[in-house]
Amino acid sequence: MVDCLKNTIRAATLRDNTMYQIKRFLKSMFLCLFFWANLVNAGEPSIRVVTSFSILENLVNELGGQYVSVINLVSRNSDAHMYQPKPSDAVSIAKADLVVFNGLGFEGWIPRLIKNSGYKNKQIIASEGVDAIKNGKEIDPHAWQSFHNIRLYVQNITQALIELRPQHVKALTKRQQKYLGSISNLEKRLKKQFASIPSNKRIVVTSHDAFGYLGREFNVRFLAPLGLSIEVEASAEDVAAIIDQIREQNVKALFVENINNPRLLELISGETNVAIGGRLYSDALSEIKGPADTYLKMMRHNIESLINRLNTH
Ligand code: ZN
Numbered sequence: 001m002v003d004c005l006k007n008t009i010r011a012a013t014l015r016d017n018t019m020y021q022i023k024r025f026l027k028s029m030f031l032c033l034f035f036w037a038n039l040v041n042a043g044e045p046s047i048r049v050v051t052s053f054s055i056l057e058n059l060v061n062e063l064g065g066q067y068v069s070v071i072n073l074v075s076r077n078s079d080a081h082m083y084q085p086k087p088s089d090a091v092s093i094a095k096a097d098l099v100v101f102n103g104l105g106f107e108g109w110i111p112r113l114i115k116n117s118g119y120k121n122k123q124i125i126a127s128e129g130v131d132a133i134k135n136g137k138e139i140d141p142h143a144w145q146s147f148h149n150i151r152l153y154v155q156n157i158t159q160a161l162i163e164l165r166p167q168h169v170k171a172l173t174k175r176q177q178k179y180l181g182s183i184s185n186l187e188k189r190l191k192k193q194f195a196s197i198p199s200n201k202r203i204v205v206t207s208h209d210a211f212g213y214l215g216r217e218f219n220v221r222f223l224a225p226l227g228l229s230i231e232v233e234a235s236a237e238d239v240a241a242i243i244d245q246i247r248e249q250n251v252k253a254l255f256v257e258n259i260n261n262p263r264l265l266e267l268i269s270g271e272t273n274v275a276i277g278g279r280l281y282s283d284a285l286s287e288i289k290g291p292a293d294t295y296l297k298m299m300r301h302n303i304e305s306l307i308n309r310l311n312t313h
Helices: 002-014 019-043 054-067 087-094 110-117 147-164 166-194 212-218 236-248 263-272 295-312
Strands: 047-053 068-074 098-101 122-125 203-205 221-223 254-257 276-280
Touching (some): 047 054, 054 068, 054 098, 054 147, 098 147, 147 166, 147 212, 203 295, 212 221, 212 295, 236 263, 254 263, 254 295, 276 295
Parallel strands (some): 047 068, 047 098, 098 122, 203 221
16 A cells, blocks of 8 residues: 555656646556555455345345345245245355344244254344234234334344444444434324324224234224234135124225235225225335335335325225
């Protein structure tokens, strides 16, 4: 580096100070800086993170920035409940510095996958600390559908990144604060808009029971024929009960989801003459450049869709 700079300065001062020489000098300076910056980066590899599904992938990238390189397992618009791990997933995990998964039983397949990969490095449960909703013996894993809970996810992820790169505590904390600020702004705006919806209109039907936490936070009752996971098919009795409820309570908000087949909801829509109100993003983000390609955009899309539907019917 020092030799490089010396040569640059010598080259510039030995000759006449023409524009050509100035340009050459600046070009050499840029080259020196470029190689120096690369040397600095080469000295510190990024934290290799494996995330179980797209919402966590987005959170880790938002919070880790240039300090992380993320490999995600269950892709966008895909269902993590029914995921079948691939051999390459075990390879990705084996090479990681950190594995982040949701917990609360969402990724039933992940403990075995981690064990089989021989992975011994750090792993965290992003939902650690949330006040979980329980339906009898079943725990609702969809804790990310809540602004309150996502702050805990943010805290858990940032803490893990700082433990792995304590020298960047300042930069990582700054990223965390910025992201928490964006969450608060969005939450405040959406809660204000939601306040105008009368409480007797706040009933929504979706395919599976993925919005219990959102319902608790926004005072909305969500009904679903499929229950907390999609592993068990809806029975004819379940579907009939939902149809009865829609008729009795005059429900006007039916939404399909991005991760599963809309057929069941279309059937219910046909039986009740209530139109499908749109698509909600439940357990995965949309494709890149889609309406819900980040966590914050997903929350905005879902809640604005509910507001539009519930306010106009
Ligand atoms: Zn789900």
